[in-house]
Amino acid sequence: MGNVPSAVKHCLSYQQLLREHLWIGDSVAGALDPAQMADHTEVMKGIHKYPGVRYPVLTPNLQGFHHAVAAGATEIAVFGAASESFSKKNINCSIEESMEKFEEVVKSARHMNIPARGYVSCALGCPYEGNITPQKVTEVSKRLYGMGCYEISLGDTIGVGTPGSMKRMLENVMKEIPPSALAVHCHDTYGQALANILVALQMGINVVDSAVSGLGGCPYAKGASGNVATEDLIYMLNGLGLNTGVNLYKVMEAGDFICKAVNKTTNSKVAQASFNA
Amino acid sequence: MGNVPSAVKHCLSYQQLLREHLWIGDSVAGALDPAQETSQSSGLPEYVKIVEVGPRDGLQNEKVIVPTDTKIEFINQLSQTGLSVIEVTSFVSSRWVPQVAAGATEIAVFGAASESFSKKNINCSIEESMEKFEEVVKSARHMNIPARGYVSCALGCPYEGNITPQKVTEVSKRLYGMGCYEISLGDTIGVGTPGSMKRMLENVMKEIPPSALAVHCHDTYGQALANILVALQMGINVVDSAVSGLGGCPYAKGASGNVATEDLIYMLNGLGLNTGVNLYKVMEAGDFICKAVNKTTNSKVAQASFNA
Numbered sequence: 001m002g003n004v005p006s007a008v009k010h011c012l013s014y015q016q017l018l019r020e021h022l023w024i025g026d027s028v029a030g031a032l033d034p035a036q037m038a039d040h041t042e043v044m045k046g047i048h049k050y051p052g053v054r055y056p057v058l059t060p061n062l063q064g065f066h067h068a069v070a071a072g073a074t075e076i077a078v079f080g081a082a083s084e085s086f087s088k089k090n091i092n093c094s095i096e097e098s099m100e101k102f103e104e105v106v107k108s109a110r111h112m113n114i115p116a117r118g119y120v121s122c123a124l125g126c127p128y129e130g131n132i133t134p135q136k137v138t139e140v141s142k143r144l145y146g147m148g149c150y151e152i153s154l155g156d157t158i159g160v161g162t163p164g165s166m167k168r169m170l171e172n173v174m175k176e177i178p179p180s181a182l183a184v185h186c187h188d189t190y191g192q193a194l195a196n197i198l199v200a201l202q203m204g205i206n207v208v209d210s211a212v213s214g215l216g217g218c219p220y221a222k223g224a225s226g227n228v229a230t231e232d233l234i235y236m237l238n239g240l241g242l243n244t245g246v247n248l249y250k251v252m253e254a255g256d257f258i259c260k261a262v263n264k265t266t267n268s269k270v271a272q273a274s275f276n277a
Numbered sequence: 278m279g280n281v282p283s284a285v286k287h288c289l290s291y292q293q294l295l296r297e298h299l300w301i302g303d304s305v306a307g308a309l310d311p312a313q314e315t316s317q318s319s320g321l322p323e324y325v326k327i328v329e330v331g332p333r334d335g336l337q338n339e340k341v342i343v344p345t346d347t348k349i350e351f352i353n354q355l356s357q358t359g360l361s362v363i364e365v366t367s368f369v370s371s372r373w374v375p376q377v378a379a380g381a382t383e384i385a386v387f388g389a390a391s392e393s394f395s396k397k398n399i400n401c402s403i404e405e406s407m408e409k410f411e412e413v414v415k416s417a418r419h420m421n422i423p424a425r426g427y428v429s430c431a432l433g434c435p436y437e438g439n440i441t442p443q444k445v446t447e448v449s450k451r452l453y454g455m456g457c458y459e460i461s462l463g464d465t466i467g468v469g470t471p472g473s474m475k476r477m478l479e480n481v482m483k484e485i486p487p488s489a490l491a492v493h494c495h496d497t498y499g500q501a502l503a504n505i506l507v508a509l510q511m512g513i514n515v516v517d518s519a520v521s522g523l524g525g526c527p528y529a530k531g532a533s534g535n536v537a538t539e540d541l542i543y544m545l546n547g548l549g550l551n552t553g554v555n556l557y558k559v560m561e562a563g564d565f566i567c568k569a570v571n572k573t574t575n576s577k578v579a580q581a582s583f584n585a
Contacts, residue, residue: 159581162547163506167319191540191577192547195502198471224581232499239470239500269499273467273532 044071056117060091065105069112076109077117078102080144082137083126086157090121099143106148118144119185123154123169124161124196127220134172142176151181153209156196158220159189163199170203183207186228188267189218193228194236201242208233213255214267229268231255322514324551326362328461328491329355329538331566333364335523338534341570351569354562355520359554384417385461386410388452389429390445393436394465398429407451414456426452427493431462431477432469432504435528442480450484459489461517464504466528467497471507478511491515494536496575497526501536502544509550516541521563522575537576539563 040057049055056075059065068076080098081087087095106116122129123137141152154173156166166184173182184200184207186193197208211227218224234248252271259266266272332352336343343351348366355363364385388406389395395403414424430437431445449460462481464474474492481490492508492515494501505516522537542556560579567574574580 162544164319164548189577189581190543191502191537192544194499195506195544198503198506218581221581225577229499235498236470236500236503240472269497269533273497273526273529 041067041071044068044073056115059105061101062104062108065108069114073114075115075117076105077119078105078144078149079119079121080140081121081126081157082132082140083122083129085128086122086126089128095140099140099147102144103147106144110148116149117151117153118147118149119153119155120144121155121157124156124165125158127158134169137169138173138176141173141182145177145181151183151207152177153183153185153207155185155209156187156193158218159187159192159224159226161186161196162190162192163195166196166199167203170200170205174203179204179206183209185209187218187226188214188228189221189224189226194232197228197233198236201240212251212268213259213271215258215262225267227267229255229266229270231268231270235270319548321509321548321550322512324514324553325509325545326491326515327360327538327541327545327552327554328362328364328515328517329360329520330364330493330517330535331355331519331521331523331538333366334517335519335521335535336570337367338524338527339570339572341572343566343570347566347569351562351566354565355559358558358562359552360559361553381422383423383425384413385425385427386413386452386457387427387429388448389434390440390448391430391434391437394430394434397436403448407448407455410452411455414452418456424457426455426457426460427463428452428460429463429465432464432473433466435466442477445477446481446484449481449490453485453489459491459515460485461491461493461515463493463517464495464501466526467495467500467532467534469494469504470500471503474504474507475511478508478513482511487512487514491517493517495526495534496522496536497529497532497534502540505536505541506544509548520559520576521567521579523566523570533575535575537563537574537578539576539578543578 044057047055054075055073056077057068057073058079059068059076060079065076079091080102081090081095084095087093087098091098093101102118109116118141120137120140122132124132126132137154141154144152154169182205184197184205186196200208210230210233212230214225214227214229216226218226231248231252234244234246234251237244238248252274255266255268255271256275332348332355336348352363352365368379387399388410389398389403392403395401395406399406401409410426417424426449428445428448430440432440434440445462449462452460462477490513492505492513494504508516518538518541519535520538522533522535522540524534526532526534539556539560542552542554542559545552546556560582563574563576563579564583
């Protein structure tokens, strides 16, 4: 079984193998470890900034913001939460206190014409509080949007959401914030990410966060996966005929690179199916 | 971080840990936030029948040969989860008498929407296979034994690449016409996406009512749940899956195969759809069989829960 793929592998170039194997035509198609981010300045200064690509950085407070600007950041992000407990455990302050800090950061950013993105964690559930009401998500999102964030990324931080809860949450948030200013950030901890993203797309959202190779586990469930894999997301979007401007093969190559570098198996099913063909 | 789950783990029973961790209420199928809308108002079917293919499709594609009594124990565990259909095994023979002699009360025949796949897999053309199936299904009907028809390569073929929706409809119609009560449309190599699933189903549903259709999605490219969601949105309410996502993909070494029943149930519960199946019990059966075949589960729900 699988004769054609083997023959193809021996005769054709790597790119063509992927193309044949991936059924795609020719068109272009955490609670984090702070030590990992300690080289932020070096990274910002070291990367080649390609035209047409934006490189936002996370800045939880004014001090971080100023350092980021000094290092050359041209876009920033602030991380709020729809859960009081998560806010306290994650960034050591209440939602209200965090909003006050973010307001300083976002105001300063706007004065310098630096766009600011707002994240809302625990949009579909919290590891401490359990269910989070859509109303709470809307309240926090509205606050971030009102202070000047150009886009609000709604995060299913522990991946517990399903198309049902995604729909209910978005219906509520979209009463106050236009879909064009919203994004979804789905974790695949329970395998629901692509289905959740599909529902968001069906509701008019057109900005989706993902991580190549599905990098990043879940700090709340040892051994579980975290971010949805960019490769798998692109595969779905291509299949839906949606334009992303992203080249799947090149993303897969970057994924292969980083997995070898951190010595881990990819979390992307598309990559697993393709590199082992 | 993650303090509460650890504390919970030490203090509470295993079932309660799962319940807390899985954000699922106490009822068998998984009760949810009462404020949620009903499945009807969302355009989704009220009840979804899950066809568990783990013991057959799943184990068939696992390298480790499972001892007979393990298989029996596995199937017995599944029988207590609320699953109403469990595909037990296969008698690969055009002579179906052995199945009936062994006590089979339902049979299935496997067609394909691809000539190449048909020839390579069962050594005959689609037409020849249909003639054989017609004999089998006719005899089954005479004995009041229901027959299910499978159509492989419904969204793509490892040899031919793209498969037209029209071909899938043609083969499905043939199987339905000869008396199969249900046609399971299989994305055999998991290459389908919500886009191709929609196009294929639109075509097939011109000839066969949704109530006689099922989807059998493989998760080789991570698309299974999204594909199943689209099928549900289009009125299909029978879904095949395999506990723990048993069974790899013979066409892509190291890749996954069947969609995991646990992950499917998690989604259906979240959508407020009734399945009658107890997720915790399915997870326990999954844990049992994974230990028996010495492999890590392919279910993300299981991975997230057993390692909490």
